[in-house]
Amino acid sequence: MxxxxxxxxxxxxxxxxxxxxxxxxxxxxxxxxxxxxxxxxxxxxxxxxxxxxxxxxxxxxxxVKPNQAHKDLADLEADCKVSIITQNVDDLHERAGSSNVLHLHGELxxxxxxxxxxxxxxxxxxxxxxxxxxxxxxxxxxxVWFGEAVPMIDNAVEICETADILLIIGTSMQVYPAASLMHYAPEQVPVFYIDPKPAMDSNQQITVISEKATDGMEQFLMHLDELY
CATH class of the missing domain: 3.30.1600.10 (SIR2/SIRT2 'Small Domain')
Incomplete structure (x- = not known):
C-alpha cells in the first residue's frame, strides 16, 4: 500500500x-x-x-505559475498517496498537477x-x-474571512488522522484552526517542517528544514529516500 x-x-x-x-x-x-x-x-x-x-x-x-515546490508535490503522487491541505486561495497546486487539494480558506x-x-x-x-x-x-x-467558520476543517482533521508522514511548508503555524491540524496526525508519525523562519524546533519526531519551499522540498525528498 x-x-x-x-x-x-x-x-x-x-x-x-x-x-x-x-x-x-x-x-x-x-x-x-x-x-x-x-x-x-x-x-x-x-x-x-x-x-x-x-x-x-x-x-x-x-x-503567476507554479514553482518547483508545487511541481515536486505533484510528482510525489507517482509513488505515494498525497493529500494537500492548503491555507492558500490560489490554484497553483492544481495547476502543478496535484489531484487531491483541500482549500481551508476558500478559492479565488x-x-x-x-x-x-x-x-x-x-x-x-x-x-x-x-x-x-x-x-x-x-x-x-x-x-473564508476573519470571524467566519472554516467549513472544511473537519474534513482536514480526518485527512490528518490517516497520515503516514506529515509535511508542513511555508506556514507560520499561527493561524487557527489550521495551526492545530498537525496535532491530529497519529503519534510518532514523522513530521517535516519547511520554512525559512520556522516556528518550531527539531526533535525526535520533527525535522525542521530552515529553507524556502523549493530548496526545502529538495531536502525533504532526500529524507524521504532514506525513510523508504
Whole structure:
C-alpha cells in the first residue's frame, strides 16, 4: 500500500511564484488593513473595495505559475498517496498537477451567494457590485474571512488522522484552526517542517528544514529516500 503523505501548505510556498504572503511586517495585506478586506464587517462597510481587492488577486493568478515546490508535490503522487491541505486561495497546486487539494480558506477562482454559502460557482472574471446569484443576492468571493467558520476543517482533521508522514511548508503555524491540524496526525508519525523562519524546533519526531519551499522540498525528498 502506498504511504500517505499529508501536506499542510501556507503562503510561503506561493511566495516563490510571486504571490505576496498574507501579511507583511507592518501587518498590512497588499497595503490594506486586513479587517477592511478580509472580514464580513469590511465587506458590509465597503463592498466595492473588497470586491476590487479580490478582483486584483484573481487577475494576478494569470501572471503567476507554479514553482518547483508545487511541481515536486505533484510528482510525489507517482509513488505515494498525497493529500494537500492548503491555507492558500490560489490554484497553483492544481495547476502543478496535484489531484487531491483541500482549500481551508476558500478559492479565488470561485464565488458564492451572500445568502447561501453553499451556492458556489467557478469564476474567472471580476465580481462587480450588482452581480447577483439566481435568487437576487449579491455575489462575493468564495473566501473564508476573519470571524467566519472554516467549513472544511473537519474534513482536514480526518485527512490528518490517516497520515503516514506529515509535511508542513511555508506556514507560520499561527493561524487557527489550521495551526492545530498537525496535532491530529497519529503519534510518532514523522513530521517535516519547511520554512525559512520556522516556528518550531527539531526533535525526535520533527525535522525542521530552515529553507524556502523549493530548496526545502529538495531536502525533504532526500529524507524521504532514506525513510523508504
Amino acid at each position: 502506498k504511504k500517505h503523505i499529508v501536506v499542510l501548505t501556507g503562503a510561503g510556498i506561493s511566495a516563490e511564484s510571486g504571490i505576496k504572503t498574507f501579511r507583511d511586517a507592518d501587518g498590512l495585506w497588499e497595503g490594506h488593513d486586513v479587517m477592511e478586506v478580509a472580514s464580513p464587517q469590511g465587506f458590509k462597510a465597503n463592498p466595492e473595495l473588497v470586491l476590487d481587492f479580490y478582483n486584483q488577486r484573481r487577475r494576478q493568478l494569470n501572471d 477562482r470561485k464565488i458564492r451567494s451572500t445568502e447561501n454559502e453553499n451556492d458556489i460557482k467557478v469564476w474567472h472574471d471580476d465580481i462587480h457590485l450588482g452581480d447577483m446569484c439566481k435568487k437576487g443576492y449579491q455575489l462575493r468571493p468564495h473566501i
